[in-house]
Amino acid sequence: MTVAQLKNISKIYGKGESETVALNNIDFKIEQGDFWAVIGPSGSGKSTLLNILGCMDVPTSGEYYLNGQLVNDFSNEQLSKARNEVISFVFQYFALLNEYTVYDNIMLPLNCRKMSMTEKKKRINYYMERLGIEKLSKKKPAQISGGQQQRVAIARAMVTCPDIILADEPTGALDRKTGEELMNLFQEINNEGKTIVLVTHDMKVAAKAQRQLIIEDGKSKIVE
Ligand SMILES: Nc1ncnc2c1ncn2[C@@H]1O[C@H](COP(=O)(O)OP(=O)(O)OP(=O)(O)O)[C@@H](O)[C@H]1O
Ligand SMILES: [Mg+2]
Numbered sequence: 001m002t003v004a005q006l007k008n009i010s011k012i013y014g015k016g017e018s019e020t021v022a023l024n025n026i027d028f029k030i031e032q033g034d035f036w037a038v039i040g041p042s043g044s045g046k047s048t049l050l051n052i053l054g055c056m057d058v059p060t061s062g063e064y065y066l067n068g069q070l071v072n073d074f075s076n077e078q079l080s081k082a083r084n085e086v087i088s089f090v091f092q093y094f095a096l097l098n099e100y101t102v103y104d105n106i107m108l109p110l111n112c113r114k115m116s117m118t119e120k121k122k123r124i125n126y127y128m129e130r131l132g133i134e135k136l137s138k139k140k141p142a143q144i145s146g147g148q149q150q151r152v153a154i155a156r157a158m159v160t161c162p163d164i165i166l167a168d169e170p171t172g173a174l175d176r177k178t179g180e181e182l183m184n185l186f187q188e189i190n191n192e193g194k195t196i197v198l199v200t201h202d203m204k205v206a207a208k209a210q211r212q213l214i215i216e217d218g219k220s221k222i223v224e
Pocket of ligand 2: 047048
């Protein structure tokens with residue numbers, strides 16, 4: 001089943017002399033259970049692509065289908081719903097709330113859900129255990145390591161049971177060993193059926209994914 005499909009997507013920033021073509025007629029299809037690495041040099045359009053997939057940005061032209069529905073036509077309400085229920089993001093610098101505990105950070109995307117507190121707690125405990133961070137639940141982000149913070153961010157991304165996890169340089173701020181552990185974790189999560197699209201500069205990191213999409217000057221090429 002196709003989860004997301006980009007058809008002829010272009011993104012142009014600015015006008016006239018300051019115009020930048022960030023994406024140039026991209027076609028990209030993500031099937032359920034796929035694990036894609038998006039690679040390419042700095043400024044090639046990787047984050048722009050991820051932001052469009054995540055409904056955080058809109059293309060200048062082209063069509064984006066999410067679970068068969070045309071995102072171009074989405075209302076603000078549908079966009080928020082897609083961001084909360086269909087897609088989850090993992091960022092390079094974790095993007096955790098420093099004044100919240102690990103537990104409350106993972107709870108965040110569930111706050112607006114019509115779900116019993118018992119069910120929310122059950123889910124959070126399940127993912128904390130799954131990611132090996134259950135002992136850290138009462139700590140604040142500043143009191144745990146970078147690798148542990150990224151595990152919290154991954155738990156937060158998984159707790160909503162999204163259709164796709166989008167990760168922008170998730171190992172970029174970690175040392176090599178911790179980065180490798182994190183990539184093994186992404187592989188496990190993918191083996192359990194999760195669809196993942198992960199942006200990276202690092203070919204070694206990209207090699208852990210099932211397929212690679214190379215972006216250069218806003219144009220894409222698939223390596224399988
Ligand atoms: N908001 C913006 N306004 C204007 N230009 C932008 C904006 N965001 C990105 N760009 C430009 O679009 C191009 C693609 O940027 P993007 O952030 O997608 O690259 P990237 O591949 O993620 O790079 P990096 O590896 O450095 O993160 C770059 O030339 C960038 O300068
Ligand atoms: Mg980027």
